[in-house]
Amino acid sequence: MVQINHERRELSIKVVYYGPALSGKTTNLAALHDRFSSDVRGRLLCVDTKDDRTLFFDLLPIHFESGDFRVKIKLYTVPGQVMHASTRRLVLQGADAVAFIADAQRRATQANNEAWRNMIEDMRANGIDSADTPIVIQFNKMDLPDVRTEAEIRAAEERGNEPVFTSIAIRGEGVVETLHGLLQLTFRHMQRKYGLANILRTDEQGFLDNVFRNVDLRGTSMRRIGPRFERREGVR
């Protein structure tokens, strides 16, 4: 649940990166860490094993001012390995928005499906209505052989409600777009529920500007270009 603290003039949003093992959740956060200006982000907190497998979670905090409010967006990843089921559920508690990181390789289809089902189940177990939560899907690792084609991915997008992005997180491609898409949905969702624009005294565009003006957008390859996002490409 989003936390709006009027007394401290603080708004806190929890975003969780969910997905099957080795789909690139931590890589997404690391790429965002690299692209966000250090003025608005904290250190990337990673707890992993020697072979870079997430053990509990990763955390990248982003903070900025909006109106007289201080906005904190905390980006978490869950550990993808099957055995960490309970940790995944715990990290997902209280999530306001979810980025589902799928592996675009065909052979990962089953793992993606299982992780998706687990996510819906974990959300349900945490009292989160998945139908009423901003979710975007990212197909990562598009540079690898035997991945789904753009046409297939677009067809998959047509079948569901969630916006779908493609990425090569290891090169930082598509990562910013995914977060942008998710935060756009999140703002709209919160606007509907809490009238966020009045609280933050800004509209959707202002909110997104506040986040992404601090992001190095060079070299991002927009696969899903909204007119406003396109405009913003020239910020830096």
Added chain:
Amino acid sequence: MRAGDLLDVRVPLGELLDLRSFREVCNSFADLYRIGVKVIDGSGAVLVDVTSGSNEFCSYLYSNLEGARRCSAVIQEVKYRPLDGPTVVAIPCFSGLRYLAIPLVYEGDVVGRAVFGPFVPQELADLPQAIKELPGLDLANGRRLMAQIRRAQDSTIARVLEHFAGICSVLIFSAYQVYLTSKMHIESVRESYREVVAKAEKLEESLTRLKELDQLKSNFLATVSHELRTPLTSIIGYAEMLIEGLAGPLQEEQLEYLQTIMEKGERLLHLITSILDTSRMESGRLRIEAEPVDVEEALSSAVSSILPQAKKKGLSVAFDCAPTVREAVLDPQRLQQILVNLLSNAVKFTPAGGSITLRARDATTVPARAQGRFDGPESYFVIEVSDTGIGIPAESIDRIFDSFYQVDGSATREFGGVGLGLALVKSYVEAHGGEVTCQSEVGKGTTFRVLLPRTYINPVRGEALLRKYAS
């Protein structure tokens, strides 16, 4: 508590950092740069307060009533003046000295402050007017004490302070990392524990249900076997009477048919008895009636009971009993069944011209689950049944003792039987506190090795039995 809270938690700096080690770091900073170091948490609690050269000067001012009042006001400023930006802020002391403060930040939140000072600003020429106005203060002494305090430019101290704040920030981050990780670890373990407990409960329920079903099955088997046995006994009895001519003389062919009826009837009876024993075994009601047994005699009797079939197939049968193992205290009927079952199996699976050997001798090992804690091989003896039969494939060896298991379970299999013989052998042997093992090579033959105690000890009545036969 939901994880949002769990991971969102703010811990006071004093709890987060290992203060002893942290103070050591601060001390070394103060020594190195000859400047006082204070670290104050978000609520104004002073965690570290190291002075350098300013003690005497400050104490002297503090000994003055008005000086003490102003001093306290400066300390309040040092502790509580809001620090908004991430930059260094100068906090002047009425004495002309100066403090520099910088906020300590975690995830964009100010969680405390680091303060360096007091130091003498480079540009300060003399004690300021504010001190000169203090009544009763010896200015010469004041100047002498001030000279002990480091004189420095703001920019110099600010650089060190920024560096120090950077180190603090890493320490705070690392401490949070450890803190959040351990919190999450504990929560995950709790969550997993809850899951495991829930699963264990479910398993327990299914186990209870299965046990009930198993009991039902055993009861059913026992009842059915009993019900089958009663009419069968009559059939055999009447056939026997007919054979004996109690109902008049019979032609040779009639006699032959009747003998077949009797033979098959007896086989059926034997099978039903085996099933009954199995069900008794499974319901734990098999009783061992131990008494002194002549092992050689038992061997001989078992061999004679299978000799007719062996001869029919053209097998040679030999047996040998070491003189040291002739006496035992076991259930003679069960021993007989063990031997006959193993021998019948050997006959069944050994092709014509083969041989079967039955041997009893001293044991060299003890069963994995020995009867007593201090048993040695001397408490046991071994019976071996070897054949030159078709052998058992390695992958089936572990299963041959299961009830109703057949190595060849196909409908067109060559050898008959329901698969109870070895299951019964194993049960009888284990009921005695013994062990049965099997070694086999396909095409070469099989050896069953039965390790039995020389004296059966009833787990409950063991002591009494031992006394009875020891006397």
